Amino acid sequence: MASSKLSAYFSKFPGLKRWAYNLSGFNQYGLHKDDVLNESDPDVAEALRRLPQHLRDERTFRIVRAMQLSLQKSVLPKEEWTKFEEDKKYLQPYLREVVGERQEKEEWNKNI
């Protein structure tokens, strides 16, 4: 994917990641990046199915809290916003495995 070259380019500007993270605003609701992934994506859905129960419970709590805040048209106090460094990418290992399995299947099913 072209993102590897793009990622290499943007890695020269470390502050840019943090700026983009804070700009997207989900951290103000106390959410992590993996909480806001598109759940209807089949890979994400399968990775979420494989999450162990305690991670699933924490994620559910964060999402419910965020929905309550959104309903009340407010956000968390600034001290409780998720910090860029503390953002836990808990779903990535499972997601990587799911994507790897799908790619393996597609390789096997190729006709060429």
Add this chain to the structure above:
Amino acid sequence: MASKTPLLRAIAQRQYAAGQAAAKPLQAAASQDAKTTVLPNKLVVASVENNSPLSRVSVFFRAGSRFESSENLGAAHFLRIVAGLATRGASHFAITRNLQQLGANLTCQVGREHIAYTLEATNDTIEPTLNFLLEIASKQAFKPWELSDAVPRLRYELAGLSAPAKAVDLLHQAAFRSGLGNSLYVAKHNIGKLSSETMQHFVNQHFTSARCAVVGVGVDQELLVPAAQSLALDSANGPAAVKPTFYANELRRDIASNSAFVAIATQGASVSNAKDAVTFALLHKVAGAGPSVKWSNGAATSPVAKAAAAAAENEVIAASAFNTSYSDAGLFGAVVAAPSNVAGKAVEAVVRSLRSLSVSDADVKRAKSQLKAQLLQETETGSGLIESIGLEAVLRGSVAPSSQVLGLIDSVSTADVAAAAKKVSSGKLAMAAVGNLSQVPYLDQLK
């Protein structure tokens, strides 16, 4: 087109004995005796090169249901259910497709004392598939979601268990309680308890090189030994088997049925004394090990079947003697399958016949021919042969040549078999019954 992904290249590229000849003369070997090597880490490697076009390799572990503890009851059964799922080096999909591509078959078999992973392939594809077998047998990943996805398959298998199988299973539980008495099957209430950590712990404890045997049929010993050496196993001895005690107990399970399935037994012989084990096997044939003529009830040559048929009058009934020997205990008795209204009389008649088995020279002669024929027929097929040498290798550490076993059968005298019959006539009974038990007597009502 096998192994296209980098994930598997490391596995698939390992080649053993690269100089194996491309074309082997396909004549059956003169001897079916196994060549055995014991590696320094106590792993036993045995093979029979019978030049068969189909090669089989099995990895046996001394890790059957008797080694389960109260925390992991059913682990052996569940291990069999999840055999072939993701390992540390390959996903389940990759294993399946690669084995299919190579035309290989993977099966897993579990007994009270062993578990065996068997791979069969044509003799030119057995080399690349060996890697998969070793991975599957020793490097299971036990991914939690794969284990829970396997539960419906487990439930389906439990639902399909036949009542006689349940009766014999219950008999072991009645006679031995724990250890050998552990059920071969997961209890329904334990299904959720078998987590990834539990399974991994069971494997770590019992899948050690001292408890392992790698056996092959239709493969060269020179192919198997390096493969067995590459098995990265712990070399601990693992937990010892608890010496079983025989309890004269009964277990009954009422289920909705028109029939009753009853299994009764006294103490039999263990394999540790080979002559005793053979004597009881002969007694089994004398008492009646099932009909020799298809669809008959065997009453002509089997005292047990005859007694049951007489008690059942016009009803259809099946009864045969039952004998099983483990490494340190055994059971000898009978299994009866009867309609519920005549089950009581049938069970009493069968027990009376077991208690009064007459052993004549003609009976023993017939039993010897039948036993020899059964042994030779069972080891005639590749799958039978590999199971036989695998069990010997993993439970005894060596494989006896068939001439030795046949000689042992010949050496048993009528007096020995009569002595065994005397033990059966005076031994205490254990009993298990499954089905409609309204007429089935309790143990204290049987003499």
